[in-house]
Amino acid sequence: GIDGLDKFKTAGADIVVADVMMPRMDGFSMAKEIRRLSPAVPLLFLTAKSAIDYVEKGFEIGANDYIKKPFELRELIIRIKALLRRYGDNRSDDTKFAIGGYTFNTTTQMLTMGDNVVELSHFEAMILERLASNIGKTVDASELMIAVWQRDDPSNRNSLHGYIHKLRRALRHDPAIAIINQRGFGYMLTIK
The missing domain is CATH 3.40.50.2300 (Response regulator)
Structure with a gap:
């Protein structure tokens, strides 16, 4: 090491x-x-x-x-x-998503809105990247679990829900943003 x-x-x-x-x-x-x-x-x-x-x-x-x-x-x-x-090839290029009033930088895993800066965990960043790439569309829970844990395992569903809860809290300063649980399917990131 x-x-x-x-x-x-x-x-x-x-x-x-x-x-x-x-x-x-x-x-x-x-x-x-x-x-x-x-x-x-x-x-x-x-x-x-x-x-x-x-x-x-x-x-x-x-x-x-x-x-x-x-x-x-x-x-x-x-x-x-x-x-x-x-x-x-793109290590020096940051991938950024505009999510309502927030900017999400996937490289640094930072979520910013004005002076408010939140450093996401790696799992939170992976989940948010999937949701931000599909705003307004349901992302299958199995797809999220495979992206994060490389497998769809029932034991990971509670962990996934916990990370979604943390993301909702991180995005709470923009009331136009919601992460909706589509029961039995997955999650959808929406911006009003």
């Missing part, structure tokens, strides 16, 4: 693939420091730790993807290529 961080500081990287369990500095600690230095570099965790708490911690730190061991090398290559397509 320390060696990886030193290499990142001196040479940078197009993408960071980090194991969670490393000697002297674990992958989570290394990733926190890398995120502080470069909020936009694509970050993928590899780990034998499959408990949802580890997956959640990885995404909260700012991972863009998470792959559990054992895995096929081909799957790792596919995921790296997908991350580079999505983030690699």
Whole structure:
């Protein structure tokens, strides 16, 4: 972990693939420091730790993807290529959404409205990006869970609802904005 961080500081990287369990500095600690230095570099965790708490911690730190061991090398290559397509060429370009009176920057995960600035968690930012890309349309709950946790699992539905509640609170200063629960289907971001 320390060696990886030193290499990142001196040479940078197009993408960071980090194991969670490393000697002297674990992958989570290394990733926190890398995120502080470069909020936009694509970050993928590899780990034998499959408990949802580890997956959640990885995404909260700012991972863009998470792959559990054992895995096929081909799957790792596919995921790296997908991350580079999505983030690699545009790392210096912030993607921004206008949501009512707010501006949402997907790279910095900041939601701003005047002097009001909210730093979203990685999960909140991933969910809001999906909703903001589909304003006025219902985004299937399964699609949101697959985007965030890579699987549609009934145990994630309460977590998803919790993150939606946090997003509603973050967007509360513009009364024209609503996140509507379309029962049995998903969620819709609307602006009056």
